[in-house]
Amino acid sequence: MSDDQDLIQGYDPRTGEPAGAPLPATPAGDVDRLVAAAEAAFPAWQAFDRATALDAIAAALDEHVDELVALADRETALGVPRLSGEVARTTGQLRLFSELLRDGSYQDTVVEHAEGARPDLRRVNRPLGPVAVFAASNFPFAFSVAGGDTASALAAGCPVIVKAHEAHPRTSLRTAELTREALRGAGAPDGVFDIVFGFTAGVHLVKHPGITGVGFTGSTRGGLALAKLCAERPTPIPFYGELGSVNPVFVLPGAVAQRSAEIASGYAGSLTLGSGQFCTNPGIMFVPEDAALLSAIAEAVSGTVGTPMLAERIHSGLVAGLEEMAAVPGVRLLAEGKPGEGPWAPTPAVYAVSAEDFRAHAERLREEHFGPVGIVVTYQPGNDSEPSHLLKLGSVGEGHLTSTIHLDADDDADVAAARDLLPQLERIAGRIVFNGWPTGVAVTHAQHHGGPFPATTAPAHTSVGAAAIRRWLVPVVYQDAPAALLPEPLRDSEGTKK
The missing domain is CATH 3.40.605.10 (Aldehyde Dehydrogenase; Chain A, domain 1)
Incomplete structure (x- = not known):
């Protein structure tokens, strides 16, 4: 109505x-x-x-x-x-x-x-x-x-x-x-x-x-x-x-080497929680170009099942947004879950794109898709496709409620990369999560659920x-x-x- x-x-x-x-x-x-x-x-x-x-x-x-x-x-x-x-x-x-x-x-x-x-x-x-x-x-x-x-x-x-x-x-x-x-x-x-x-x-x-x-x-x-x-x-x-927010997640190489299956399953669970209808949904995830990790993500997402969305207009808006995203050059479907029951139940899906193609079409690809849908951006460690470079170029956007870093705290390279990311993330996100997922916001004295515009x-x-x-x-x-x-x-x- x-x-x-x-x-x-x-x-x-x-x-x-x-x-x-x-x-x-x-x-x-x-x-x-x-x-x-x-x-x-x-x-x-x-x-x-x-x-x-x-x-x-x-x-x-x-x-x-x-x-x-x-x-x-x-x-x-x-x-x-x-x-x-x-x-x-x-x-x-x-x-x-x-x-x-x-x-x-x-x-x-x-x-x-x-x-x-x-x-x-x-x-x-x-x-x-x-x-x-x-x-x-x-x-x-x-x-x-x-x-x-x-x-x-x-x-x-x-x-x-x-x-x-x-x-x-x-x-x-x-x-x-x-x-x-x-x-x-x-x-x-x-x-x-x-x-x-x-x-x-x-x-x-x-x-x-x-x-x-x-x-x-x-x-x-x-x-x-x-x-x-x-x-x-x-x-x-x-x-x-x-x-609104797409809540970028940055996965560093040491974390992949230690726990790629855990990262994949955690991502799929966070992405599809509540049919993806969370303001803290991890809409964009940056990962190293790693075949085993991408395979694990695809497997985890394939095991998910869609659930009804709150309203017909929310569902139709998601469908229209996905059609636009799938048409962006370089974007490919990585995996789909099982369709849900009912007229407003979407099919969970994750798309993949290289860091170079993401940078070229960042304004279109960083739009929020309110639902169980995400995009995985693959980068090559050690070159200008790394997350810190994309942040410096402004490709990730100006304001988010959260940002997440997955790292191996015992890996010197991961710690150095995270240290490089943090000053930039402090400027674009209200909450920075380590080795976890942004969905779920504790109601405490220390919590900050906010972020720069447009979040x-x-x-x-x-x-x-x-x-x-x-x-x-x-x-x-x-x-x-x-x-x-x-x-x-x-x-x-x-x-x-x-």
């Missing part, structure tokens, strides 16, 4: 048939009402025990995990094990931010007492105000209604209005109902959280003067359109978009982990303020830093 229609219909990816009754798109007047309620709730939410409220949401989702997973499996076909784990990740994220609030360090308080001609200065982070969050298609829980963007914004003190994704409307509605009920039960002010449906409602939400920031996970095209709306408002607002629109910020709260905060300095007017975190008795 197109985005401009009045009804939002979910579909079963296994059959292509409707999944449940459609939901009405949210009228503009209702969007206005929800934003007004969020604005009214903002002062009280700043002062509220937000940690307890986040814990209440997590408990509610855990209590209804079976119901939520059943709804999501019908609308996404991602399977009960994957979806159950995703609910656990979602509630874990909520509890992480609850712990962060109790710790208080996110406020970054700094106190400098007056000295000589210098005034008394005290800095603290304060919330932006009501924000909009756009849910993702590929994570119906962890990057959706009560996912990381929502959890981090609520933790920061910002009321949140979520624009649901059309791929899983019933799952989104039920998650929103449980979230509202949990907040109400915790005594949170009305208007702290709500949800809207439909493309038009999302646009109206972004343009609303009461919205102070937007978080988004999705396609480059959709993200750039929203970023433009944010920038062209009478009062522009920050847009935190995660747009994200704000590379200094993360959408995963405790630091995600910083997107929704702005520093405010109190100069020579009377003690009675200082926020509690800035009072001398609070143990602030000097």
Whole structure:
């Protein structure tokens, strides 16, 4: 169903048939009402025990995990094990931010007492105000209604209005109902959280003067359109978009000599996980020209089986993209898996191309293909086809969420090659993985899930982990303020830093 229609219909990816009754798109007047309620709730939410409220949401989702997973499996076909784990990740994220609030360090308080001609200065982070969050298609829980963007914004003190994704409307509605009920039960002010449906409602939400920031996970095209709306408002607002990435992997010769079969099987598993519908999917892998490794990759990929994709348009977009890639000079099919069942289940595939041909057609070959498809670029160690040379030429692109190096840490040549790669990878990727695979993002204090454009629109910020709260905060300095007017975190008795 197109985005401009009045009804939002979910579909079963296994059959292509409707999944449940459609939901009405949210009228503009209702969007206005929800934003007004969020604005009214903002002062009280700043002062509220937000940690307890986040814990209440997590408990509610855990209590209804079976119901939520059943709804999501019908609308996404991602399977009960994957979806159950995703609910656990979602509630874990909520509890992480609850712990962060109790710790208080996110406020970054700094106190400098007056000295000589210098005034008394005290800095603290304060919330932006009501924000909009756009849910993702590929994570119906962890990057959706009560996912990381929502959890981090609520933790920061910002009321949140979520624009649901059309791929899983019933799952989104039920998650929103449980979230509202949990907040109400915790005594949170009305208007702290709500949800809207439909493309038009999302646009109206972004343009609303009461919205102070937007978080988004999705396609480059959709993200750039929203970023433009944010920038062209009478009062522009920050847009935190995660747009896409091909996450280059670099395999060095020593690693091939030690564990080519392990690399091949790990690559095939990462590439096809969740039907390849991960923003951290390893879309391009650079490997030495090694017949045994290429044979192992082909064997591993041949053993994979396609699974349904989330939506017909995602599947058709993948098919069209593969036709374009296969037509690029020098590209050949290395291996295919077995076709999946259902109308939207692709056949996993890996293509191969030489480093020289990749360099000649890099702009076309480094495009993201959202699905279980990758391209292997073969290079000759010791000449200008090596990965470091391709990086210096800009052939790998300017921005990725991750980059991966497979090396033998006991091989001097591998270590030297990795050392040469690292300064360049630091400029194009937000996370550098060693001897592993980029799919799977730990939700921790140290995590950074971001990267230079076009991977994200704000590379200094993360959408995963405790630091995600910083997107929704702005520093405010109190100069020579009377003690009675200082926020509690800035009072001398609070143990602030000097």
